[in-house]
Amino acid sequence: MGGPARIRWVAQRHEVSAMCNLLLSWEHVAQFLAPDGTQLLGGRVTRETVRTPGGATFDANAYCSARGSTLRYTAVSHWERFVLPEPGGGGRMLTIPGTGFRHCDGIARRTFLQVGGLALGGLSLPQLLQAEDHAGSGRSHKSVIMVFLTGGPPHQDMVDLKPQAPAEYRGEFSPIRSNVPGIDVCEHLPLLAQQIDRLAVIRTLVGSEGRHAAFQCLHGHPVQNQPPGGWPCFGAAVSKLQGPVNREIPPSISLQPRMGGQPWSDPGQPGFAGMKHAPFAPNASGTQDLVLDGMNAAKLSDRRSLLDRLDHLRRTLDKSDAVDGMDTYYRQAFDILTSGRLATALDVEQEDPAVRERYGRGSKEPAGYGDAGWLRNEDFLVARRLVEAGARVVTLSFGRWDWHGQPHGTNFDNARDHLPVLDQALSALLDDLWQRGLQDDVSVVVWGEFGRTPLINKGGGRDHWPRVGCALLAGGGMRSGLVVGATNARAEHPVERPVHFQEIFATLYHNLGLNVDHMTINDLTGRPQYLVDHGKYQPLPELV
């Protein structure tokens, strides 16, 4: 195993003849195969697309951490089936008015990209709709919001402070009392301190594989030794087993932005659940200016004009026979893409300004020194809007918590920067969920890939500490106002009730109504795979 290998390739074979074609065929799959043919990691491949007279050129980046692996590139399976007739060949041409330059087919460049970007999120929707029918789902709507604290938060500086420890261990922060007697938290979490009665504090999260990646927090399993096809992420598994709640909102949505640290920006892999269950990842695909930037009036105007154009597209399609004969699910996909409900859910500008202020705005600038995600409070609000609209699983990443110390700020400089922002955003989310009566329906989990070293290094930082970490759980009908587990006097290791990552996953599956003792998804060999290690991990009895 070595460092990340960057592979770049260009595929020029696929010819794009119409907007419709783009909407339906924007999905490409990158699979990395080990020398023995097993899949290591997958990645969605969608970036700039440039139309050329000879067809469309797809220029994409993909990453894999294993040397010697090969890349297998495939287009979505229905590509060929739905190619519309060439312009001038007697077929119908679909054109969307736009303001940018026009390609030879008359499609404006800006429109082309933006609609294509939205279609990225909807690409798997036809299949998702298919899955819905097969699963007979939509009967209930429990949901999960997962907050990934990218890089590994310092457990001992957040919810497991050790004021009696020597200075080189205890750090700079003091504990404050919460609204639950006996549970103290960091002084920089004053708002959450007043909502500890809504939270379950896990002080003994164990089982980290020690890898700097979102994978384990999203999939529940280590990267190594995956079954054929790879583990599906939590959202993909839920999508596979429960399908969408409604026809307009994908069941699994990842708000992770693109990051310099590729393993951190993983939106979650579909694995053997199948690409159709890949999370909709609007921020990863460059569509921020479409739906997620609520701070710029000019972009808002663009977004509205885009919706206008989408309406126009739908009217055009309705009047035409261009989509007749298409798979019913593709027609439904157009309904999703053009209904605006998804875009509406993603658009925080439609939210009560007072609620937005309560969450705080945050920033789209990369936090820390630029290789991780942003500290964007509004993602918490977007997550609430999405689960309310019908998403079953929404994941988001928040900030950069990999605080090794100078010269990139000490652990405590960074904590003073991040903790108050997390405090505001998370406490606002809890308030919001409770005020809307969603506390039994929506589960919230906040965690990172590992904890941090008890001994402060000479640069004022804390390094990686897979031996123990922390997690916060709320909602979902779980018991709260309690602490699970205890660490030793220096927060080095559990001395009481270690809680494994998979116990958290089992609890979240339980909250969604999925029994980890019985539910399975077949891997690519057809072998049923349980959601967590069968017989080993159960939902946390302290909480459910």
Next chain:
Amino acid sequence: MTFPLLSLPHNNAVYSVAFAGDSELLACGCLDKTITLWELPSGKQRKRLSGHSEAICELVFPPDGTSLLSASLDKTLRMWDLESGAVKATLSGGHQAYLTSMSAASDCRLAVTGAHDNLVIVWDIAGGRQRGELKGHTDRINAVAMSPDGKQIASGGHEKLVRLWETEKLQAVKDLGPHPAAIQCLAFSPDGKTLAAGDDAGTLLLWNVETGSKEKIPTGHERTVKSLAFSPDGTRLASGGNDTTVRIYDVDDRREIDVLKAHRNSVYDVAFAPDGTQLASAGFDRTAHVWKL
């Protein structure tokens, strides 16, 4: 209580501040790899300079009034043209690890840098080349200072001592210390006779460069003294700390005379305006404040 005249928001932690010679321009270097130029007293953003690939740890305005010298963790120094925002010169190739500190003589013909490679490098800024390396430190360097006349250099870091060097001969002269903890900041007085040093234990010492004697200034900093600057007339000293405060001292009386509170995180840099009437401070709280003294 003193309030800031201006509070200038940034996208990320502010690591460095510097006033231009006419005090009408403030440069702020950030963790996000950019330098922002602010007009004073309006606080209007004039320009944002991009090009470094890491945080900007130090900024110096040369006396020509048309340039800005920046140092970055990316191991390079860059000379910027203020009018166009273009890079006029890049000095690189010396350090093998994070460049953490830079200081220049008042004429800006010479500068010195220190880095996590334990190396101190003297740069001929006018000639655009390296003048020489100062070897001997055995641990990371956090701070360097060059006397205004360019003849002396001080460096310090995790060894907990200050090493004085003679620029011309590129030789160590003496060691000052030890400090109780790692050195974090150094500053020569305008006459070059006194060296102020701050450390991770919250200690602030004034070293007599010639005799090697020291005097401790009682400071209210609870933790690390992160940044230091003498006023142009040498009568006052400012410090910024990890306790989020900026503190002003009367140098002759060796006492703290003011505490400036507005930052919400560590204060990474302080700088007096050339006329001595204002002070700028850079915070990890993504803010630079300008204070009237």
